[in-house]
Amino acid sequence: MTSTPDTTLPPDVRVGVIGVGQMGADHVERLTARIKGARVSVVDDYVRETAEKVAATAPGCRVAESWQELVAADDVDAVLIASPGRFHREQATACIEAGKPVLCEKPLAMNPEDAYSVVEAEQASGGRYVSLGFMRRFDREYAELKDAIDAGELGEISILNCKHRNAHTLPGFVDSMMVYDSSVHEVDAIHYFLEEPIVAVQAVLPVPGPRADGGQHDPMLLLFRTESGRIVTDELYVNTDAGYEVRTEVLGSRGIATIGTGSGRVTTHLEGARWGGAIPPDFRPRFLDAYDAEVQAWVAAVRDGSHVADRSATAWDGYLAAAACEATETALTSDGFVPVTTRPRP
Known part of the structure; x- marks a missing residue:
């Protein structure tokens, strides 16, 4: 069954990136230079200077005051999480509750109990929102x-x-x-x-x-x-x-x-x-090409309303990995x- 594109989205999916250290900065560069149908609209990092430096490389991008502000922002359609793993459970759950698709770098959480809570939150939402960054x-x-x-x-x-x-x-x-x-x-x-x-x-x-x-x-x-x-x-x-x-x-x-x-x-x-x-x-x-393909497939899934690409790891896969x-x-x-x-x- 073919999904119907979400016509409420702008021409380019506006992506908020949480955590712009090495991995997050790579994703910002990827979304800006090589991924079609998306742009980075907001970034957040606990080091403000780092966030400002990375934001300057993405046209039209601004720096959020907190990751919570980024998730709730009207100019963010989907979220990419590249923060340290100990924050992933809370941030991924917030994205689910906000109804925003999220591509979360591994791990989903630092232990099986926290990972399972993300699975439960997604199940309770009635939708599919979480893609996990197992790029292989x-x-x-x-x-x-x-x-x-x-x-x-x-x-x-x-x-x-x-x-x-x-x-x-x-x-x-x-x-x-x-x-x-x-x-x-x-x-x-x-x-x-x-x-x-x-x-x-x-x-x-x-x-x-x-x-x-x-x-x-x-x-x-x-x-x-x-x-x-x-x-x-x-x-x-x-x-x-x-x-x-x-x-x-x-x-x-x-x-x-x-x-x-x-x-x-x-x-x-x-x-x-x-x-x-x-x-x-x-x-x-x-794995440069794999990362590009992963993010491009995610953007396409966000566009068509399915939110999770066919080959992508899910929240359940993240729980199995944690266990x-x-x-x-x-x-x-x-x-x-x-x-x-x-x-x-x-």
């Missing part, structure tokens, strides 16, 4: 792999092998942040590819690498078990000093597919940061598999 769902390779799985091209899927590597992290990037900031993307990828919940997780902590920060366990290996018994491995290595790499390998009864290798073989070397091939320094070059991450954090100090506990979907 809009990556070309991820989309192609998802389509191959759904079409049965690979047969029965038994194992997913995931790898998530960063060149380095900022000081204080502790084990729990490896879960909530890094592994959370693989957690959502499991739900996206397999369309079934994670029921248990185990952590294996090798000897820390030479660049591990303080008590950080880096590299780290996580094992996830899904409802049907499939196993997913997630290798995290966030201080490789060799660039940013994200790979996924799917083992099926009729074939094996791998994404994220780039063109040809790539060999990395820690000493001297030498490599053969091209490895981006961080996540932005690797899996909570269990994963427990697994860091536990032996064997830790169960993932979830509540029924409202």
Whole structure:
């Protein structure tokens, strides 16, 4: 069924952006320079100087006195949240209550209980308002792999092998942040590819690498078990000093597919940061097109009144990710598999 465009909206969807640090500023630049059918009308940041600097890069944009003012503003049709995760629950709920579509960067909330409250708020509203910023769902390779799985091209899927590597992290990037900031993307990828919940997780902590920060366990290996018994491995290595790499390998009864290798073989070397091939320094070059596609699809969904694009992660996906991450954090100090506990979907 095709949605009817919301003719009450102006020609360009007026987007308010909450939080304009690195990620938020990237989104403002994206909406201003590359996204069709939208413009940034209002921004907010707890550092006023930062907000004013970013607002100056978007024609016709103003700075709000608070995020609450931004959500309620008449010149804001939809909201993009890029503030720190501890504010997401309250801000996303406010957008739902204001009847404004929201694209919220992950996480939806810092714990399953808060994430579930957002799901309940959306359910109570009678509408669909929340899109969650798991941009990999809009990556070309991820989309192609998802389509191959759904079409049965690979047969029965038994194992997913995931790898998530960063060149380095900022000081204080502790084990729990490896879960909530890094592994959370693989957690959502499991739900996206397999369309079934994670029921248990185990952590294996090798000897820390030479660049591990303080008590950080880096590299780290996580094992996830899904409802049907499939196993997913997630290798995290966030201080490789060799660039940013994200790979996924799917083992099926009729074939094996791998994404994220780039063109040809790539060999990395820690000493001297030498490599053969091209490895981006961080996540932005690797997923630039995915972010653009995600935001463009969101704007189109806001325009046609559906509010949530077909491939987008929802508030429920955010809750499932929060539940899996909570269990994963427990697994860091536990032996064997830790169960993932979830509540029924409202």
